[in-house]
Amino acid sequence: MSGVRTPGSERARLATAGARAVTASALSRQPAKDRIKGNIFLALLLAAVTIALVGLSALVVQAFIEGGPRFSLSLFTDPPSSLNVENAGFRPALLGTLYLILGVVVLIVPLGIGSAIYLEEYADSDRWWNRAIELNIQNLAGVPSIIYGILGLAFIVRGPLDLGFILAAGSLTLALLVLPVVILAAREALRAVPPSVREGSLALGATQWQTIRKQVLPAAIPGVATGVILAISRAIGETAPLLLVGATTFVTFNPTFFGENFSALPVLIYQYAARPQEEFKVLAAAGVIVMLIVLLAMNSFAVWLRNRYEQQW
């Protein structure tokens, strides 16, 4: 401090200089080999991302180039036609999709949340049957959708339920298809609510049901809602199972919930695209834009919902 140099402080100066030199070499650039390895790895990662994005955007751009000129709001309101391609639209199919999804929501919200609450809050995971249920739900989430179509045809359209080729049968089939996804998402959301919230509630003399109903479930709602919306997005895009349960007819009138002869957006796009005339292929591309708009709107809503109500613990 005083600035007076003593032999002792000279020793300290030397030691400091030595330490500085050692530190400088220790902190200097890493060996070239490590650096190259790191860069190669980074390049591979970027390539992976690029391939995925290019593939996806090529599809979207293709749809917009082909269908963009044909796209107009009247596509949402005009009925399809196999003769008058200028005035053909997607209205019955759009309504069919909306009705289908409405039915799906009505089915999956109570069933999905109920199953998740049972598995997460009540089930004793030491019991083999609960573990078996869990494992099955995880597997069901990965079953190809055509299998659900066959199931719907055999058990809902025909067989035990015998509903016939009606729109409600399509809803039921799609609901079965996305239910595992909803259950898994809802369980994640319930699990994210810290145990301390449950303890705090129970310690006040609330029952388990009051705790779940008034504390755990409200805190998990954003996560559950996100899962439901993503499941719906998946259901909107499904074509294969619908083809099996009756959405194959070319309908020009609005569907009803329990009526036969219904269509859905992806099915109609498929039907237009399969026609030989070039105009219908363009119409199909425009239909893809319609569907993208619906899907993006739903997914954005899911993201907004998650950000808006997300709880930091």
Added chain:
Amino acid sequence: MTSGANGQLTEQDPKDEMTSRPEPTHEKGLSQQIAVTAEPAAAGEDVWAKEKVFEVNNVTVSYDGKAAVKDVSMDIFRNEVTALIGPSGCGKSTLLRCLNRMNDLVASAEVEGEILYHGNDLYGPKIDPVQVRKVIGMVFQKPNPFPKSIYDNIAFGPRVLGLKDIDERVERALRGAALWDEVKDRLKDNAYGMSGGQQQRLCIARTMAVDPEVILMDEPCSALDPISTGKIEDLMTELKEQYSIVIVTHNMQQAARVSDKTAFLIVELDSTENNRWGQLVEYDETEKVFTNPEDPRTEDYVTGKVG
């Protein structure tokens, strides 16, 4: 305040209460390891002759068959602060959680022995744990407000219990927890926006809002700074006029400052050193435990020689 403390849990056989209320159990029920001073020398008043809230008789708690705390016997008295101290793993939190049956939430936990609450066996067949927790509240180590507004945090308890005059209860509880002036203008704000100390006082207020008789506190200040800790300690001293408080703490000064009686537990090892469990060493008036303990192990611990 104490209204119906005996009758509230269930309609228990009145004779139950008669038979299960033994004579001063602090002498009778204690096992030989526990050094108990008989009557205190100071002050003419007999500090062991007060009304008992809990009588813990030879209680052993095990998880998956392994004892976490063994053979504890102690009485906990009304309108006092009783502190449980001891090193980590001595089972003091486990013991505390038995007093309002929070251990029921752990499937593998098993309680042997007897815990009497005003003479009623807390683990008796007719007892509903939900009813137990209504009269024996709990404050946890980490502040755990609900992800709701400050108002709704307090109102939740009274609402689920179907109590009336929610607004009035909320204000009373917040005033009781010395929080009213700090939050009265932002009752609708989310409780997660409060400081840690405020959150913990909110949790205490939340417990008070349902008018319990006993408040159990599991290291309530361990996550808080000294100023917040001081506020909560002051609060405890006030609260004991109205409630009986049992507090688990790692902070010996805190035990010395706030409690009337202190129980000291240690970790015992068996000869193979594979099994460890907690054991009660000494239970006495706080002043005696800290100044003139009976057991040398207590002295080593409270003077900082071990632990």
